[in-house]
Amino acid sequence: MATENKHEGPAHHLREYGAQTPGTKGIPGTRRYSMVIDLRKCIGCMSCVVACKAEYGVPLGVWRTWVMVADKGRYPDSRRIFMPRLCNHCDYPICVRNCPTQATFKHEEGFVLQRYNRCIGCRTCVVACPYNARHFLPAKRTNNNLPVLVVDKCTFCIHRVKKGLVPACVQACVGGARIFGDINDPKSEVAKLVAREKVTVLKPELGTSPSVYYIGGDWEIMDEPHNYKHRTAQQREEFNTYKRNHHGDAFGDIVEGENTMYHVGKNMSDFIASIPHKYHEVVAALKKLLFG
Amino acid sequence: METIITYNAVHHNPWGTPITIYFWLVGASAGSFVLSAFGWVFGIKRYKPLALTASILAIAMLMIVPVLLIWDLGKPFRFIYLMLPGYWHGTAPMSWGSLLILSYPVSMFVYTYFVIKNNQKWAKIVGIIAIVLALSTHWYTGVVMELNPGRYVNHTPLAPLLFLTGAFISGIGLMILVLWVQNQFMRPEKKIKWELMEEMAQYMMYGIVFDFFLLFLDFMQTQYGTASEYLGHSTVLMGIFFTPYIWLEVIIGLLIPLILLVSPLKRTRLGVYGAAFLVAVGVYGMRVWWVMGGQYIQSFY
Numbered sequence: 299m300a301t302e303n304k305h306e307g308p309a310h311h312l313r314e315y316g317a318q319t320p321g322t323k324g325i326p327g328t329r330r331y332s333m334v335i336d337l338r339k340c341i342g343c344m345s346c347v348v349a350c351k352a353e354y355g356v357p358l359g360v361w362r363t364w365v366m367v368a369d370k371g372r373y374p375d376s377r378r379i380f381m382p383r384l385c386n387h388c389d390y391p392i393c394v395r396n397c398p399t400q401a402t403f404k405h406e407e408g409f410v411l412q413r414y415n416r417c418i419g420c421r422t423c424v425v426a427c428p429y430n431a432r433h434f435l436p437a438k439r440t441n442n443n444l445p446v447l448v449v450d451k452c453t454f455c456i457h458r459v460k461k462g463l464v465p466a467c468v469q470a471c472v473g474g475a476r477i478f479g480d481i482n483d484p485k486s487e488v489a490k491l492v493a494r495e496k497v498t499v500l501k502p503e504l505g506t507s508p509s510v511y512y513i514g515g516d517w518e519i520m521d522e523p524h525n526y527k528h529r530t531a532q533q534r535e536e537f538n539t540y541k542r543n544h545h546g547d548a549f550g551d552i553v554e555g556e557n558t559m560y561h562v563g564k565n566m567s568d569f570i571a572s573i574p575h576k577y578h579e580v581v582a583a584l585k586k587l588l589f590g
Numbered sequence: 591m592e593t594i595i596t597y598n599a600v601h602h603n604p605w606g607t608p609i610t611i612y613f614w615l616v617g618a619s620a621g622s623f624v625l626s627a628f629g630w631v632f633g634i635k636r637y638k639p640l641a642l643t644a645s646i647l648a649i650a651m652l653m654i655v656p657v658l659l660i661w662d663l664g665k666p667f668r669f670i671y672l673m674l675p676g677y678w679h680g681t682a683p684m685s686w687g688s689l690l691i692l693s694y695p696v697s698m699f700v701y702t703y704f705v706i707k708n709n710q711k712w713a714k715i716v717g718i719i720a721i722v723l724a725l726s727t728h729w730y731t732g733v734v735m736e737l738n739p740g741r742y743v744n745h746t747p748l749a750p751l752l753f754l755t756g757a758f759i760s761g762i763g764l765m766i767l768v769l770w771v772q773n774q775f776m777r778p779e780k781k782i783k784w785e786l787m788e789e790m791a792q793y794m795m796y797g798i799v800f801d802f803f804l805l806f807l808d809f810m811q812t813q814y815g816t817a818s819e820y821l822g823h824s825t826v827l828m829g830i831f832f833t834p835y836i837w838l839e840v841i842i843g844l845l846i847p848l849i850l851l852v853s854p855l856k857r858t859r860l861g862v863y864g865a866a867f868l869v870a871v872g873v874y875g876m877r878v879w880w881v882m883g884g885q886y887i888q889s890f891y
Contacts, residue, residue, distance in 0.1 A: 359600070367597035379593070392738065398684035399668075399677040418671055419664015422684050424604035428740025430891055434604065434664065447664030504739050518593035522891045523817045526825070529595045529890070537890065540600045547664065550606025550882055558833050562878055565607035573661050583667040 321389035322408060323481065323507060329407040330389075331454055332481040332509040333468070334491045335382050337516075339475035342367055342380040349470035353455065355444060359544055360433035362452040363467050368519045381519050382476065384467070385410060385431035385452035386500060386508030393423035393432060401449075407480075408509055409456050417448035421548060424449060428501050429508075437547055437575060447547060447576075454478075481509070547572065601889040603882055608662040610877040613731045614760070615651045615658075616691075617753060617873065620724040621761010623648040623698065625790070630705060631717035640769060640782055645702045647768055648724070648761075652695050659691075683737050687730040694723040728757045735884060743822035744884035746811060752804050752880075756873045759797035762790050763847075763870035770863055791862045794869060795851040798844050805840070818887065826886045827879055834878035843872015 322328040342365055350356060350363045363384040370379050387410045394402050394410060401416035402423050424432045432451045439446055455465035459478075463469070468476040479486035484493075488511075491497070497511040500520055518524045529537075534554065541551040549565040549572075552558055626644030629637035660666045671677040672688035679685050697720035704713035732750035739745050766787055773781045812823035827835045847865035855861030 361599045364599040365597075366595065366599075368593045368595045370593045372592065378596075383599070392740065395681040396683065396737065398679050398682040398688065399671045400679045416671065416677060417665070418668040420662075420684060421604035421664075422682065422734075425735065425741065425885065426738045428738075428888070430599070430601045430888060434602070449664075501740065516593060519595065521817075522887060523821045524593070525595055525598065526821060526887045526890045528593060529598075533595055533597065537600055541602075544602075548602045548604050548606055549608055549662070550603030550885065552603070552830060552882055552886065554830060558831055558878075559838075562607050562610070562834070562882070566611070569606070569608050569662065576661055576666050579665070580667045 321507065322406065323389050323509070325482065328482055329480045330482045330509065331387070331408045331459065331478065332488050332492075332511065333384075333454070333465075334477045334488045334495075334497065334511045334513060336475045336477065336491070336495075337379070337381060337512055337514040339473040340365070340380045340382060341473050341475075342378065343472055345470040345472055346382055346467035346476060349466040350452075353466040355439075355441060356450075357436050357439055359436065359540070360450070362433075362450070366519060366525075368516070370516065370518075379516050379519060381512070381515070382467075383429070383431070384510060385454070386429050386506065386510045387452075387454055389507035389509065390505060392426040392428065392504075392506060396422050396426040398422060402451075405456070409454050409459075410451070411453055411456065412449060412451050414445040414448050414450075419447045419449065421449060424548075428504050428506065434548055437572075598890070601891075603885040603889055605881055605885065607878075607882075608658045610874070610881045612655055612658045612662075613753070613877040613881065614874045615655055616731055617728050617757030617877075618760045618764050618870065619648040619651040619655075620728040620754075620757045621759065622651070622765050623724045623761070624721065624758060625762060625765050626701075626705075627717050627721045630701075630710070630713040631721060636783075636786060639780075640765070640786070641705055642702070643768060643772060644765055645698055645705060647765065649695060649698050649702065652691075652698070655691065683730065683734040687727070687734055690723060690727040690730055694720070694727045697723050725754065728753055735881065740888065741884050742816065742818035742887070743812075743826065744880065746808060748804055748808050748811070749880075752801070752808070752876070755797055755801045755804060756876050759794050759801060759869050760873035762794040762797070763866040763868075763873075766790055766794075766862060766866035767870065787862055788857070791851055791856060791865060794865065795848065795856075798848045798851070798869070802844060802848075805844075822883070822887060826883050830886060831879040831883040834875035835883070838875025839872050839879070841872075842868050843875055844869075847872070 322330045344365055347364055354362060356362055363382060366381040366383060368379050370377055387408055391404055391410050394404050398420065399416050399418055401413050402410065404410050421434055424434060432449050435446050435448055435450050437446055458465060464478045468478045477487050477491060479488040481488050481492060483489055492511055495513045497513055498515040499508040499511055538553050541553050549569045552561045622644045626641045626648065628634045629641045660669045663669055697716060701713060701716045701720045704716055729750045732753035735741065735744040736746065736749035769782045769787065812819045847868045850856065850861045850865040
């Protein structure tokens, strides 16, 4: 199969540990859902982001999918490029092997999923994920029935895929840049694209074997050190403002250009302030456990 | 052609200040416990008088740890999942850590009981187990962040050694300070001898030299390493985290104490207590840059 060269070959399933099924990429008789993002077709309209937010009620300040924007070149020889991001549903997910309670696991068809009822909110998986694809749900949400203070992520819209639909972001993509399907099926569009086009993945050196492929990827926007070094001043200030005003529930934010040790202390005061809220939650959980 | 990022999502650092304090406390606890074991496990009799204080200090510091760790969880009540068979996940470093954090204080309690009862045989047997657990608990704090290949600053096999060396010197530093306070309230014959304090300070100096060596190795790795490793050191550690990295760890925590302990001041109370205080405080700087600095670059990706 032509796609075999673009995976890690037959030896790839040697690395399988943790709560996950063996890697199924390129294994005949199995399914491996993947996504191809044709960046030549992406116009940066953010429809995918909005569709995802609407599908899951994703809170403010966190994303299951987002679109990076960059300006390439100098005026007048310049253009704007985009790169949608989401969970890469890796074949060897670091997040799965590092989760201490098996809250996150890999489905046999390749979806990397999260079980809220098992998640303790330790954020180990967020530390482990090299793609920033996981987020910690905030303590307050507009809908009280939705989970809080646990980790959440993209599910490749498994609930839609199981009904024969494509993920919400794929459905909403106006340019047809996102293509979804079973890469193990040689007749599927994703398999054909991966076989025919020059595709790249994010951070291939980590050996995670991502299932999100990019066509026409720009190496600079895909490069982590480049992202850090080459930001606009506005982008820098946006990050700072956000971190200054939303210390979050993880108590680890440092604002660039400000006193680091001040923010270390501020994080601790935020942590102490969060204890009474969590205390009430513990009491409620105990009551439920003891008295039903 | 140059590419400039004009928009990206904002990501938080997943672990923060409570974890840095936890790493510092576990380290100092392990370091104190090693001192406690000198007398009862390794048979260095002159260390026996401080064994009880050292193990109580180690236990006291470890008692704060659950408060930090459990309340740092999004769902504190679910910490129990870390120990339930149906939930426990053998491939996760945090699962190893949860067992160690549970068993280490238990072994310390039992060891302390035998020390109080003056039972040399059992204190030694339990002490050996406890010292392995103490070192393993702190080894784990290095490993839990090391085993994330995407966090380039943390992804080095030097991590556990850096943590253990920091633990050793900060534990001794804290112990010297506690013994100094204890001496103020003791009868003259019960006081810990000054010679012993000087000897502990010497051990601390050897630890500082080794810590410098490890930092140098880490520095070389970043300078000759990948773009991410180089950036992690040159921009993040030498930039945003300059205060905890250079000022707090290198200068306050290592350099000044080293100068104090190799100069004639090492024979004075100012030299020994001053170095002990600076080391105990300075090692916290390493915990800050390690945890928060290690996650910093990726939060912009």
